[in-house]
Amino acid sequence: EAGVAQSPRYKIIEKRQSVAFWCNPISGHATLYWYQQILGQGPKLLIQFQNNGVVDDSQLPKDRFSAERLKGVDSTLKIQPAKLEDSAVYLCASSVMAGWTEAFFGQGTRLTVV
Amino acid sequence: KNEVEQSPQNLTAQEGEFITINCSYSVGISALHWLQQHPGGGIVSLFMLSSGKKKHGRLIATINIQEKHSSLHITASHPRDSAVYICAVNFGNEKLTFGTGTRLTIIP
Numbered sequence: 001e002a003g004v005a006q007s008p009r010y011k012i013i014e015k016r017q018s019v020a021f022w023c024n025p026i027s028g029h030a031t032l033y034w035y036q037q038i039l040g041q042g043p044k045l046l047i048q049f050q051n052n053g054v055v056d057d058s059q060l061p062k063d064r065f066s067a068e069r070l071k072g073v074d075s076t077l078k079i080q081p082a083k084l085e086d087s088a089v090y091l092c093a094s095s096v097m098a099g100w101t102e103a104f105f106g107q108g109t110r111l112t113v114v
Numbered sequence: 115k116n117e118v119e120q121s122p123q124n125l126t127a128q129e130g131e132f133i134t135i136n137c138s139y140s141v142g143i144s145a146l147h148w149l150q151q152h153p154g155g156g157i158v159s160l161f162m163l164s165s166g167k168k169k170h171g172r173l174i175a176t177i178n179i180q181e182k183h184s185s186l187h188i189t190a191s192h193p194r195d196s197a198v199y200i201c202a203v204n205f206g207n208e209k210l211t212f213g214t215g216t217r218l219t220i221i222p
Contacts, residue, residue, distance in 0.1 A: 040214070041214055041215075042118075042200060042202075042212030042213050042214045042215055043157075043200075043212050044212075045210070091157065093157075104159065105149075105156060105157035105158070105159070106156065107156035108156055108157075
């Protein structure tokens, strides 16, 4: 079974630039999560999709972050414009259904904003 | 407030030692997960528990619902076990709340 795919693995950008991350969840998984993990901290949920609808985006900084999941499969997370404090690992995860019957994570994208 | 606390934050041990990592949480839960994160950033799910004990190879996870506490044990530790181990909890809703992780280093 293929895992959760994310790209790119690493990205370095200057502050005020834009960046986009891509996630392809496990086939058939209805729920998709984007997490932000700052160095030394546990992952923080940014947004949760159920199919192509947003279930929870309460911790997404909507002035600069956006995410979409067209057709309920792949998802993109965008930051525009980036700030220094956005430097983190961005993790995508998927599950068969909401409620975390089992956790499947991607390898993450390490973003460095300089 | 729904909280998850892990201890220790950092743990260094010699190869072969028995390792214990602890996780405590504040209120009742529906499930607890132990996750392993290697330096590259990817996370692997080790266990999901709602009661009792689970074992997989040299890894053992236990949970005490009454005491709101879980432990992850590693027997005969090996340098390849070096990673960050994260406890994550479902507080009865769809969100996972994560601990800050325990950084384990096993020295040959």
